[in-house]
Amino acid sequence: MLDLQDPVTLALIRADQTLTPLSALVEITHACNVDCEHCYLDLVPDKKIGALSTDEWRRILKELKDAGGLYLAISGGEILVRRDWFEIASYARSLGFALKLYTNGTLIDDDAADKMASLHLLQAEISLLGGLPATHDSIARRRGAFDKTIAGVKRLRARGVKVILKCVAMEKNAEEIGLIEAIANELGCRFQLYVTMTPKNNGSSAPRDLLPGEDALVRAAKRVEELSGNAQPSSCGTLDAGRRGEKLKETPCAAGRRTCHIGPQGDLFPCTQWVVPVGNLREASFKELWLKSAELDRIRATRVSDFPVCARCDLLSICNPCMALALLERGVPDGPSPTRCGVAELRAKALGMPERSAWLALSEEEKRKGAVVAGRVRLPLVSSKLPPRETSDTDRAAE
Amino acid sequence: MMTSMSPTKPASRYRLMTEEVAWSQLEPNAVLIQLDRNEVHLANPVAAAIVESLQSGSATRDELLERVLEKFEVDAAQAAIDLEQFLGVALEAGIIAKE
Numbered sequence: 216m217l218d219l220q221d222p223v224t225l226a227l228i229r230a231d232q233t234l235t236p237l238s239a240l241v242e243i244t245h246a247c248n249v250d251c252e253h254c255y256l257d258l259v260p261d262k263k264i265g266a267l268s269t270d271e272w273r274r275i276l277k278e279l280k281d282a283g284g285l286y287l288a289i290s291g292g293e294i295l296v297r298r299d300w301f302e303i304a305s306y307a308r309s310l311g312f313a314l315k316l317y318t319n320g321t322l323i324d325d326d327a328a329d330k331m332a333s334l335h336l337l338q339a340e341i342s343l344l345g346g347l348p349a350t351h352d353s354i355a356r357r358r359g360a361f362d363k364t365i366a367g368v369k370r371l372r373a374r375g376v377k378v379i380l381k382c383v384a385m386e387k388n389a390e391e392i393g394l395i396e397a398i399a400n401e402l403g404c405r406f407q408l409y410v411t412m413t414p415k416n417n418g419s420s421a422p423r424d425l426l427p428g429e430d431a432l433v434r435a436a437k438r439v440e441e442l443s444g445n446a447q448p449s450s451c452g453t454l455d456a457g458r459r460g461e462k463l464k465e466t467p468c469a470a471g472r473r474t475c476h477i478g479p480q481g482d483l484f485p486c487t488q489w490v491v492p493v494g495n496l497r498e499a500s501f502k503e504l505w506l507k508s509a510e511l512d513r514i515r516a517t518r519v520s521d522f523p524v525c526a527r528c529d530l531l532s533i534c535n536p537c538m539a540l541a542l543l544e545r546g547v548p549d550g551p552s553p554t555r556c557g558v559a560e561l562r563a564k565a566l567g568m569p570e571r572s573a574w575l576a577l578s579e580e581e582k583r584k585g586a587v588v589a590g591r592v593r594l595p596l597v598s599s600k601l602p603p604r605e606t607s608d609t610d611r612a613a614e
Numbered sequence: 615m616m617t618s619m620s621p622t623k624p625a626s627r628y629r630l631m632t633e634e635v636a637w638s639q640l641e642p643n644a645v646l647i648q649l650d651r652n653e654v655h656l657a658n659p660v661a662a663a664i665v666e667s668l669q670s671g672s673a674t675r676d677e678l679l680e681r682v683l684e685k686f687e688v689d690a691a692q693a694a695i696d697l698e699q700f701l702g703v704a705l706e707a708g709i710i711a712k713e
Contacts, residue, residue, distance in 0.1 A: 222656035226645045229656075235640055285638035285645055311669075313636030313647045335634050335649040377652075 230473035235283035244292035278501035290317035323367030332374035346394025384435035389427035436565035488539035522550035529570035534559035629672035
């Protein structure tokens with residue numbers, strides 16, 4: 216139920232009504248000093264992709280602020296590999312943004328910690344992928360990463376910076392989730408656990424192979440449910456999850472309505488998961504793209520009832536269909552996405568619900584009718600996030 | 615003989631605590647976040663106009679009242695009450711400071 220006394224809910228409703236990009240995530244780099252197995256990005260040096268300069272980021276952030284931006288998550292890659300990360304972040308702060316910084320923590324020395332503390336962050340979000348150094352280092356594929364991450368977290372906590380330690384349940388760390396949570400508690404951090412393993416932006420579903428077995432995944436999903444009582448309102452979810460009749464009339468999420476994503480080259484996306492840009496901020500202003508994009512208009516006009524399979528799914532009450540994941544996984548954004556359906560089934564099991572996902576219950580033949588190319592992407596438009604690829608045998612077989 | 619007069623005390627000025635507060639105009643409202651406490655406030659249109667004024671620098675109570683009266687067709691006495699109420703709440707919440 217909506218709490219109409221809650222200022223956050225009221226602000227989200229107002230932003231939804233006025234199409235104000237209240238919340239944005241900017242990836243200032245796709246370069247990183249670690250190489251996490253499950254990362255959805257193809258990591259590349261900034262020079263190679265022609266990443267935005269400091270001045271270009273300043274202009275774009277000002278335009279985003281003028282459009283009503285409030286919450287700004289600055290992410291990478293690893294943000295600290297950019298020498299101007301603090302210049303960008305402090306400029307955003309001076310504009311009045313509430314900042315979240317996403318980092319792996321390994322490069323946070325005393326100087327970086329002092330700078331982060333001066334920003335009065337809403338929070339720094341740092342991945343802790345194992346409770347034991349060997350596990351974390353194995354997933355991050357960098358020896359010594361665990362020790363550096365913990366040292367970085369301690370530096371932030373010593374300066375009073377709020378830190379969230381994040382972990383996605385994987386085969387390698389499934390038995391250490393309790394330990395990771397204990398470390399978070401000991402360091403005075405909030406712990407956030409995920410059971411969603413998103414495909415890579417290039418369409419590869421390889422990260423899914425890193426998930427643990429079902430028993431461990433359901434255990435993790437139960438813990439996610441227990442922890443979600445402390446969660447902040449989702450920036451991408453619908454405002455009123457729960458009542459089926461009302462949900463059908465709603466937009467599936469906030470993508471392109473009150474949230475957006477900007478990539479390191481200035482591509483504007485409706486959300487972080489969306490792989491097809493609506494335009495580039497080197498070529499047009501934020502206002503121009505945000506207000507005049509036909510693609511955004513189409514996304515904004517979409518309702519859950521437009522998704523035939525989702526609309527009849529028994530799990531709709533505990534699921535927010537994700538257009539972006541559907542686009543990435545099935546080539547069409549009109550839900551469902553196998554990843555999201557899998558997470559909905561996990562939630563159902565964690566909550567003791569017997570129902571199954573309508574999509575996952577379909578036969579392979581029925582799914583194929585929905586233009587499915589398992590694990591591959593068929594996009595109606597060209598994406599700058601996706602490298603050009605040749606037609607594969609899989610595609611030819613599907614055709 | 616000269617008589618001494620007590621100097622007039624300068625009026626207090628109010629400023630937005632920009633280092634610790636995030637804000638956005640969400641017409642006709644404004645959203646304010648006190649970052650260290652993670653407290654979110656949704657300002658009504660009058661309060662939003664005051665916040666907008668304070669974004670460009672500090673102001674006295676009279677200057678703020680003048681801006682409210684410029685922007686809204688309201689009774690001056692009522693506007694003064696609303697302003698007083700907002701300043702009290704915003705000071706308490708750490709959103710503005712008195713200089």
